[in-house]
Amino acid sequence: VMTPGLVDCHTHLVFGGARADEFEARLEGASYEEIARRGGGILSTVLATREASEQTLFNAALPRLKALVEEGVTTVEIKSGYGLDVANELKMLRVARRLGEELPVHVLTTLLGAHALPPEYENDSDGYIELVCNEMIPAAAAEGLADAVDVFCEKIAFSVAQCERVFKAAQAHGLPIKAHAEQLSNLGGAAMAARHCALSADHIEYLDDAGIAAMREAGSVAVILPGAFHTLRETQQPPIAGLREAGVPMAVATDANPGSSPIFMPTLMLNLACTLFRMTPQEALAGMTANGAAALGLKGQGQLHEGAVADLCVWDIETPAELAYAVQPGRLRQRVYQGELTHGR
Numbered sequence: 001v002m003t004p005g006l007v008d009c010h011t012h013l014v015f016g017g018a019r020a021d022e023f024e025a026r027l028e029g030a031s032y033e034e035i036a037r038r039g040g041g042i043l044s045t046v047l048a049t050r051e052a053s054e055q056t057l058f059n060a061a062l063p064r065l066k067a068l069v070e071e072g073v074t075t076v077e078i079k080s081g082y083g084l085d086v087a088n089e090l091k092m093l094r095v096a097r098r099l100g101e102e103l104p105v106h107v108l109t110t111l112l113g114a115h116a117l118p119p120e121y122e123n124d125s126d127g128y129i130e131l132v133c134n135e136m137i138p139a140a141a142a143e144g145l146a147d148a149v150d151v152f153c154e155k156i157a158f159s160v161a162q163c164e165r166v167f168k169a170a171q172a173h174g175l176p177i178k179a180h181a182e183q184l185s186n187l188g189g190a191a192m193a194a195r196h197c198a199l200s201a202d203h204i205e206y207l208d209d210a211g212i213a214a215m216r217e218a219g220s221v222a223v224i225l226p227g228a229f230h231t232l233r234e235t236q237q238p239p240i241a242g243l244r245e246a247g248v249p250m251a252v253a254t255d256a257n258p259g260s261s262p263i264f265m266p267t268l269m270l271n272l273a274c275t276l277f278r279m280t281p282q283e284a285l286a287g288m289t290a291n292g293a294a295a296l297g298l299k300g301q302g303q304l305h306e307g308a309v310a311d312l313c314v315w316d317i318e319t320p321a322e323l324a325y326a327v328q329p330g331r332l333r334q335r336v337y338q339g340e341l342t343h344g345r
């Protein structure tokens with residue numbers, strides 16, 4: 001079976017430190033509070049990322065990206081969001097750009113300064129949003145380091161109004177926008193993002209009908225992230241049937257990150273999208289090809305047709321559905337990136 005090269009449109013695969021000890025501690029009975037007190041959680045990733053040199057971050061991220069590439073990914077999005085100050089956010093984006101130069105894969109970078117509140121801005125989230133809008137976005141734009149700007153719109157992160165300020169700053173610099181929205185509650189972030197013509201709203205477990213309508217109107221892509229749902233043992237399902245009925249394009253991505261989705265296996269996501277969310281294998285595959293491309297502003301890519309970029313995978317399977325059906329690495333026979341054979345013979 002030949003498919004377009006896979007498009008992983010949502011990852012956080014550049015990060016410092018490790019969180020397996022925290023995973024283990026939690027399973028041994030430690031509470032979230034205890035883990036936070038020991039310096040765990042996203043803050044530990046932020047501190048480790050700040051401490052790490054560009055080379056250290058690059059060396060750590062390379063095998064993660066290789067794992068995606070060796071499973072057929074030809075286009076990947078990589079977000080910043082663990083630096084949370086100007087220098088360290090730019091450092092992350094530079095590492096992401098370098099990864100794309102090292103491996104045969106198209107890397108798109110996304111500035112996610114508004115991911116979490118850094119400790120030095122505790123009790124001043126508006127002050128931090130000002131830093132993102134007035135310094136981080138202009139610096140990333142000036143250096144050509146960001147292809148898009150993302151936010152985390154959630155009670156534990158930033159409000160709809162704060163995210164809207166970030167979007168306006170991004171658009172003033174000509175950068176497209178996307179949002180982590182409606183993951184843990186329904187704040188209306190996806191609808192607000194759609195009003196600003198966002199490329200995508202991602203997670204969206206709590207998206208309501210108004211949000212679906214706004215996304216359809218704007219042509220925003222719904223990015224479905226079953227890895228985080230699985231890892232966090234969530235129970236609120238994204239409204240797949242509603243999105244399907246409205247004709248909102250659905251993408252599927254790994255959300256590869258050290259906290260909520262330490263999963264670097266794209267075809268497993270096809271399986272989880274089907275088993276957890278009842279997407280069809282065809283929808284899941286479109287989600288990691290054409291619709292994944294659309295979520296990155298690459299409309300018309302991630303498809304097999306004349307004029308499209310020749311990013312292709314040949315798989316040792318009999319029908320496309322097998323890719324989502326079996327969790328089985330090693331089925332990629334050939335991979336073609338921009339017309340060149342990079343895997344197989």
Ligand SMILES: [Zn+2]
Nearest residue numbers: 010012180255
């Ligand atoms: Zn994410």
